[in-house]
Amino acid sequence: MANIFDILGPVMVGPSSSHTAGAVRIGLIARQLFGRQPDKAVVYLHGSFAATGKGHGTDKALIAGLLGMKPDDLRIPESFDIAEEMGMEFVIEPKELRDAHPNTAKIIMEEKGGKRLELQAYSIGGGRIRVSMLDGMEVNFSGETNTLIVRNQDQPGCITDVSTVLNLCKVNIATMQVFRARRGGSAVMVVETDQVVPKSAIEMLEGREGILKVTFLNVSEKE
Amino acid sequence: MSYQSMEEAYARCEKDGIEFWKAVQLEDAEERDIKTEDSWKQMKGMWQAMLDSIDTYDPSLMSRSGLVGKEGGKMEEYLKKGDTLCGDYMAKVMANALKMGCNNACMKRIVAAPTAGACGVLPAVLVTYYREYEAPEERMIEAMYVAAGVGQIIANRAYLAGASGGCQAEIGSGSGMAAAAICHVKGGNKEQLGHACAMALKNLMGLVCDPVGGLVEVPCVKRNVGGAVNAMAAADMALAGIISQIPVDQVIDAMKEVGDRMDVSLKETGVGGVAGSVRAQEVVEKIF
Numbered sequence A: 001m002a003n004i005f006d007i008l009g010p011v012m013v014g015p016s017s018s019h020t021a022g023a024v025r026i027g028l029i030a031r032q033l034f035g036r037q038p039d040k041a042v043v044y045l046h047g048s049f050a051a052t053g054k055g056h057g058t059d060k061a062l063i064a065g066l067l068g069m070k071p072d073d074l075r076i077p078e079s080f081d082i083a084e085e086m087g088m089e090f091v092i093e094p095k096e097l098r099d100a101h102p103n104t105a106k107i108i109m110e111e112k113g114g115k116r117l118e119l120q121a122y123s124i125g126g127g128r129i130r131v132s133m134l135d136g137m138e139v140n141f142s143g144e145t146n147t148l149i150v151r152n153q154d155q156p157g158c159i160t161d162v163s164t165v166l167n168l169c170k171v172n173i174a175t176m177q178v179f180r181a182r183r184g185g186s187a188v189m190v191v192e193t194d195q196v197v198p199k200s201a202i203e204m205l206e207g208r209e210g211i212l213k214v215t216f217l218n219v220s221e222k223e
Numbered sequence B: 001m002s003y004q005s006m007e008e009a010y011a012r013c014e015k016d017g018i019e020f021w022k023a024v025q026l027e028d029a030e031e032r033d034i035k036t037e038d039s040w041k042q043m044k045g046m047w048q049a050m051l052d053s054i055d056t057y058d059p060s061l062m063s064r065s066g067l068v069g070k071e072g073g074k075m076e077e078y079l080k081k082g083d084t085l086c087g088d089y090m091a092k093v094m095a096n097a098l099k100m101g102c103n104n105a106c107m108k109r110i111v112a113a114p115t116a117g118a119c120g121v122l123p124a125v126l127v128t129y130y131r132e133y134e135a136p137e138e139r140m141i142e143a144m145y146v147a148a149g150v151g152q153i154i155a156n157r158a159y160l161a162g163a164s165g166g167c168q169a170e171i172g173s174g175s176g177m178a179a180a181a182i183c184h185v186k187g188g189n190k191e192q193l194g195h196a197c198a199m200a201l202k203n204l205m206g207l208v209c210d211p212v213g214g215l216v217e218v219p220c221v222k223r224n225v226g227g228a229v230n231a232m233a234a235a236d237m238a239l240a241g242i243i244s245q246i247p248v249d250q251v252i253d254a255m256k257e258v259g260d261r262m263d264v265s266l267k268e269t270g271v272g273g274v275a276g277s278v279r280a281q282e283v284v285e286k287i288f
């Protein structure tokens, strides 16, 4: 439900809340989930993002987000140059994505000789977004609240493990969603929490059997 | 839960013996479980961002397509000659609306109100008044609550996006919000600000969303002027004691119905309206 600051606001760099502000948010959330600035990013624009993205600065906005800028950052128009200065390589291309919302971007982030993360998200207007795919798994979250993402093997006990650990750290679960590719295959849990999940809890979870990767999106933390 | 109708908001005002803006603020604080002072601080931040945005306008900038950017500067030059048809005050309102519209198109910082495309209407009406009449800042922030409250009710009953309901939902809603807001500043009561909103909405009902090339430039920048001038006229009518014969909630519902019936070519697809003109096609070929 929209609050009054979704009506008056956001404070943002124009020209479009969906194609500019939303695009910055997608880039920023991708970076936060990746945990750092990627060394290389491949960005695919789908639908209306591909058709009118250039005129709306969608391309510059996505790169700005990957560089850690917020939707009201006045440097957004210069993000390409800043990326070069900061040593982030990037490629932007139009691409038809199957069954995707018209305002969708897909971002593949890489660390040199290290990790890789693939994310797909779309802009719903008013500068708000939803993440729809993570490393090929279907998900659905806004990134507006603290979000714990656990990738695991689909096997009994994983969900209990997560809720037990969170309970131990006195973290309250606001919502919890479970997605899986197929029974017994890889699965992902998206848990929105009221409090910040401490590092110790993340480490504890990473050590559990069947849990492959744990990522925490901390919205209370300022970069 | 946020107000679903103006009637519901009026009822809260009567029950608690408070003004409309206060009812909006209380609801915000209750809904988000925060102190009213924190809500006020946040609203003050929005107000400050609007003031700052108008001041950062740079007439030498052009949008990425090259279609808009200089309009704010041209209007300002013209009004300095002191010979405008609309008079000095209204010319300033128009200049501020253009400046904000150009800022948005040129990737400068703006406050979406209710959207980025319509970001010029509310500041044109409120900031011009604030500066010309040196009105107390508190009153202006109260007016921001009025605008937000009205906008939220429109969002709850209809929509605020051109892609959903045409430009009546963006510039139209922005105009309705601004009309109610300035009516409050001038001392209008809750019924008057409701009438101001209703009249502003009715005057723009049916307005289509037809951005050339899908870009928030043409006709958007100048439509902010239309929205602002319309808001001032509606507020003056309400303050004169003129009422909307159709209650504001029913006007909002009518806007929704019109939006639902509107053809998709007229909802931000860049196909119909002026976006479909020959000139627009030429421009689009050049940009893309």
Ligand code: SF4
Binding pocket: B117, B118, B161, B162, B163, B166, B167, B168, B170, B171, B208, B209, B210, B211, B215, B216, B217, B218, B219, B220, B223, B268
């Ligand atoms: S024409 Fe469409 S894009 Fe332009 S201001 Fe109106 S609703 Fe927004």
